[in-house]
Structure formats: C-alpha cells, structure tokens
Amino acid sequence: MxxxxxxxxxxxxxxxxxxxxxxxxxxxxxxxxxxxxxxxxxxxxxxxxxxxxxxxxxxxxxxxxxxxxxxxxxxxxxxxxxxxxxxxxxxxxHNKPSVKSGELSSTPFRSISKKHYSILVAQILLLIVLIYSFFEPAVDIKPENKHVLTTQSGTVSYFPSFSSEEQEQAYFYQSNHFIESVETCSVTPWRQIFLSVSSDNPKNGVISIALRNDIGGKAEMKTLKIVPIDAQWNFINHSWLKKVGICD
The missing domain is CATH 1.10.10.10 (Winged helix-like DNA-binding domain superfamily/Winged helix DNA-binding domain)
Structure with a gap:
C-alpha cells in the first residue's frame, strides 16, 4: 500500500x-x-x-x-x-497530506523551497548534459569533466556535472569515492554515467544520476535521485550499486 x-x-x-x-x-x-x-x-x-x-x-x-x-x-x-x-x-x-495556509501558490515556483529549487537546477544541468550526449556533434568536443572508468566488463564514461569550481572542490572526495566504487563492478550494463548534485554542501545535497546505454542503435535510459544518508557517500558500495542497478 x-x-x-x-x-x-x-x-x-x-x-x-x-x-x-x-x-x-x-x-x-x-x-x-x-x-x-x-x-x-x-x-x-x-x-x-x-x-x-x-x-x-x-x-x-x-x-x-x-x-x-x-x-x-x-x-x-x-x-x-x-x-x-x-x-x-x-x-x-489521512488519505492526502493536509495543506497549510500559504503553502500553495497560483504562480509557478513562487512558493518553491530553496532545497527543491536546488534539486530542480541540478536536474536541469544533468538533463542538458544528457541531451547533448544523444547527438553526434560536427566537431569532436571532449568534455573537460569526462572520466573513463575501467570495470571488469569494459570501460564506462563518467560525466560529473558541477555548477561551479567551489562545488566541484566540495565534492572531490565523494566523486572519487563514487568512481572507485563503480570500478569494483564485475559487470555494468551502462556505457555512460552522468552525475550532479543539488547543493554546494555535501550534508544536504541530493544526488541525481542518469545512466545511458545504446542497444541496437536505441538509447536505454535510467535515472536515480538519492538523498545521501552520510555526507561522505560511504553508503555507496558494491552492494548498493547492485541494488540500484548500476552494477549487475
């Protein structure tokens, strides 16, 4: 239920x-x-x-x-x-959550919280990178943040998307930990992994992950939104990656 x-x-x-x-x-x-x-x-x-x-x-x-x-x-x-x-x-x-006075607004985004706005921005950034990956540009453009991860089943392209250098520095340890964890996969069905976060503070930043693979000329997609249970992302391990479908 x-x-x-x-x-x-x-x-x-x-x-x-x-x-x-x-x-x-x-x-x-x-x-x-x-x-x-x-x-x-x-x-x-x-x-x-x-x-x-x-x-x-x-x-x-x-x-x-x-x-x-x-x-x-x-x-x-x-x-x-x-x-x-x-x-x-x-x-x-109750069957439906109660609505407090002043919680709703007829104007879109007027009453959206700072946390939800940050999540929305992070998802838009991730979507832009993801849409770009669907098209073959006339000129070979190599994204600065592209990392090639090596697993037992082959290589995976990893694209972390940060809104600023400060945010990238704040998540330096977490991003490296994610890379090391993915490289423990025996098999991963995905060829590209895109990651973004909703906040400069790892203590409350929601993680957005998009996974992409091409099968027979068709793109297969999966998206994840994760609320970290610890700021260092130590919950991300081989077992968790299998549970959410990043590893097989």
Whole structure:
C-alpha cells in the first residue's frame, strides 16, 4: 500500500521510499503502529487502542510517540502530515497530506523551497548534459569533466556535472569515492554515467544520476535521485550499486 512517497509492504514489514529508492526495515513497534493506522485509515485511533496493538513489553506512550515520529521522518516533510495527532485523543492516517495556509501558490515556483529549487537546477544541468550526449556533434568536443572508468566488463564514461569550481572542490572526495566504487563492478550494463548534485554542501545535497546505454542503435535510459544518508557517500558500495542497478 502506498503512503505518500513510500510503499508499505506488510509481508516484509518494510517502508520503501519510492523517490530515493531506499528501504527501511521497521521494528515490531513501528510496524504494529503503522499497520493499525493503515487498517483504520481516515479514522482516529485512540492512544489506548494503539498501545493495545503494540508488543506487550513496549506499551508505553513515549515509545508510541517516538515510533510515530520516526515514521513521519521517513515519510519526508511533504507527507509527514498524513499522520496527524488529534489533540489528546489519538492519531489518524489521512488519505492526502493536509495543506497549510500559504503553502500553495497560483504562480509557478513562487512558493518553491530553496532545497527543491536546488534539486530542480541540478536536474536541469544533468538533463542538458544528457541531451547533448544523444547527438553526434560536427566537431569532436571532449568534455573537460569526462572520466573513463575501467570495470571488469569494459570501460564506462563518467560525466560529473558541477555548477561551479567551489562545488566541484566540495565534492572531490565523494566523486572519487563514487568512481572507485563503480570500478569494483564485475559487470555494468551502462556505457555512460552522468552525475550532479543539488547543493554546494555535501550534508544536504541530493544526488541525481542518469545512466545511458545504446542497444541496437536505441538509447536505454535510467535515472536515480538519492538523498545521501552520510555526507561522505560511504553508503555507496558494491552492494548498493547492485541494488540500484548500476552494477549487475
């Protein structure tokens, strides 16, 4: 069942973010709370009802509160309002996030946040580089930021796209770590990898990755948007690359 930007898998007891392709294995308490809210979607469940559905050893109000806060955090700010506390009565899971006054605007981009604007700019930069790669220029132009990565299955062209020299310097370690990780792939189905970031600060910069391959004269594409769980990108390893499809 979809809840905002996440997919709630009851059988696996996981909450998967469909935007950044990450999955969270829920604890018994978190699962029991979200499961009850989903089964009674649109109805206010009292705190006592929620406590009764939790494991016996964890039936404490503070544990319930902490669990709901973690669930809301994973749903991200945009969808956190799907779960609402109704005074001291309990909690309700809405079908749609509540809209706060002044949050919407009839004029495009008027109320867009700085973070989302940065993400949009990063994606546009990546798109420009990607569109360029589809055409054969009359003159052989060699992008300055092109890197040739060597894997066991062959070579891959890597194009990091940074908005400034300062941004490139800020991500020097992260970009090199990404290169080294990709070169551990035994097989990669992609011939070109394009990467951009949404912020000069690695602590809050969203990563946009586009993957391209040519099969029988036709281009095959895949795009990824990742919210890093650490500023150094240490989460990027061989296992993660296989999970998101960069490695086979």
């Amino acid at each position: 979809q809840i905002g930007c996440c997919w709630f898998d009851v059988s696996r007891k996981t909450l998967s973010n469909l935007i950044n392709d990450t999955s969270w294995k829920m604890s018994a308490v978190e699962f029991s709370v979200l499961d009850m809210l989903v089964k009674h979607r649109g109805k206010v469940l009292s705190i006592q009802e929620l406590l009764q559905g939790m494991p016996v050893e964890n039936r404490k109000v503070e544990i319930l509160t902490e669990s709901i806060e973690r669930i809301c955090f994973y749903l991200e700010k945009r969808y956190a309002s799907l779960i609402e506390r109704v005074d001291d009565q309990g909690y309700v899971l």
